Amino acid sequence: MKHINPEIGDQLAADYVLGTMPTRTRQRFEAILKTNPQLRKVVAAWEARLTPMASSAPEVVPPRHVWNTIQKKLFGKHSQEPEMQQTWWSSLGFWRAATGFTTIMLVVSGLLVLTPAAEDPAAIPTIDPATDSMMVVIMEDMQTQSPAMTVSWESGATNLDNRVLRLRVIGHAEMAPDTAWELWMVPHDDSAPVSLGLITTHELQVLRVPQALAQPLDEAWGLGMSVEPKGGSPSGKPTGPMLYRGKCIMA
Amino acid sequence: MNLPNDVNSATQIATKTGVNQTTHANPPTKEQLAALLSRCVLHDQKAFAALYEASSPKLFGVAVRITRRRDWAEEVLQESFVKIWHHAGSYDSDKSAPMTWMTAIVRNRALDWLRRPREVRTSEEQEALLSAIPDEGPGPEDLASLAADARNLHECMEHLSDDQKRSITLAFFHGLSHGELAEEMGKPLGTVKTWIRRGLDRLKGCIDGLERK
Structure with missing residues (x-):
């Protein structure tokens, strides 16, 4: 069914949302909805x-076990546990125990040697691991839970207007056609993620940080990387799915 | 510089999501809920816990209201939050308020429960259906606390005839087809269909008119 008379489409959508459609008609209607974005819009308007x-329904606090079941279904755990499993590379103890210099070099060495042709290496501030403080994010592949990308930057008050993120993609990642990879800063409070820009699958990349984000980035919880439509998220908020994620660690 | 300190607030939220939960002094704004949803896309479980904390009493209330059974309502709420987590990326703040989006998910799940084979619905429940209907809307003193979209709807419902209002409310909360509604209300099918059609037309004109203001 390519074209539906708008008036009939509107009536069908209203019946569908109100719930008066008989089961079989509803199933047929749902099948049409999947391929008809115009009709989806009409349904959304009726919704x-x-x-x-429904706001006339009085609030009822659900019993605690409901939340526990949701947690278990989604994350296979009970609610009290920390939100993210600690792996050796994201544990603070590991970073504290390792002597700063060698550890940092291990993570970012490749980044210091090579930078993409698009950036003039001389224009990128160099890092002296012995004196400057560094932020490092080891981003994990959400599926395999193994390190998939590292992001590091020189933190603190210096270079706020000239800050760059150094990215290293581990292994040979592939991007699905007509999609984009978008890097997000996840703030420490409950505010929305902020886009840091689109990245590629190249092993070594440098991403310039807008001046306004330089300081919030030092205080961020971590970073996330999501798959978005070509050109990046249309809404300015991640639409997903999420591929990589990691916490900020001060090294 | 602050070191990551994410575990604390997550457990605080988790321990609060129990039976002792109190109502928020300041209900979260649309923007706050939308921010939490966008963090769920990035698999932020702490944000998900905060979202649950903020919205579950309202949403559970809707599930209880529609299923009229707490055990069913609990199942519905569980399934709905699993769906909310997986589909947070498809929430579009341009199209609807976060609460509207989540409520639609809960209501659809709840109606699916009611639409399972009818043998499971006992005759008491059938009777309870009608007796539950009389005064659905909040009293005038509650209107000020309602979100703008709910206030608009409430105002527009007042313009409908009693029959239109009643048939639409019954259908909304119970997912009854035209035929089932006719049976429940003891009226001819054509009459009920007309009430609903005219009522919906009127609602559409009225709500869209208020929104343009």
Whole structure:
């Protein structure tokens, strides 16, 4: 069904949202919805009109076991546990125990030697690991839970207007056609992730940080990398799915 | 510089999500809920816990209201939050408020529960259906606390005839087809269909008019 008379489409959408469609008609309608974005819009408009009717239902606090079951279903754990499994490379103890210099060199050595042709290496501030403080994020592949990319930068008050992130993609990652990889800063509070820009699958990359983000980045919880439509997220917020994620670690 | 300190707040939230939960002094704003949803896309479990904390009493209330059974409502809430986590990336703040989006997910799951084979619905439940209907809307004193979209809807519902209002409310909360509604209300199918069609038309015109203001 390519074209639906707008008036009939509107009536069907209203019946669908209100819930008066008989089961079989509803299933057929849902099949059409999957391929008809115009009709999806009409349905969304009816949902926006009618759903507030539910606000007349009084609030009821759900019993605690509901939350536990959700946690278990999604993350296979109970609620009290920390939100992310600690792996050796993301544990603070590991970074503290390792002598700063060798550890940092281990992570970022390749980045110091090579930079993409697009950037003039001379224009990128060099890092003296002996004196400057560094932030390092070891981003884990969400599926395999193994390190997939490292991101590091020189933190603190210096270079706020000239800050760069050094990225190293580990292994041979592939990007699906017509998609983009977008890097996000995840703030420490509950505010929304902030885009740091699009990245590629190249092993070594340098990403310039807008001046306004330089300081928030030092205080961020971590970074995330999501797959977005070509050109990046249309809404300015991640739409997913999420591929890599990691916490900020001060090295 | 602050070292990552994420575990504390996550456990605080987790311990609060129990039976002793109190209502928020300041309900979270649309923007806050939208921010939490966008963090869920990046698999932020702490944000998910905060989202649950902020929205679950409202959403569980909707599930209880529709299923009329706490055990069903619990299943519905669980399934809904699993869906919210997996589909957070498809939430579009241009199209709807976060609460509207989540409520639609809960209501659809709840209606799916009701639409399972009818043998499971006992005759008491059938009777309870009708007796539960009389006064659905919040009293006038509650109106000020409602979100703008709910206030608009409430105002527009007032313009409907009693029959239109009642048939639409019954359908909304119970997912009854036209035929089932006719049976429940003891009226001819054509009559009920007309009430609903005219009622919905009127609602659409009224709500869209208020939104343009």
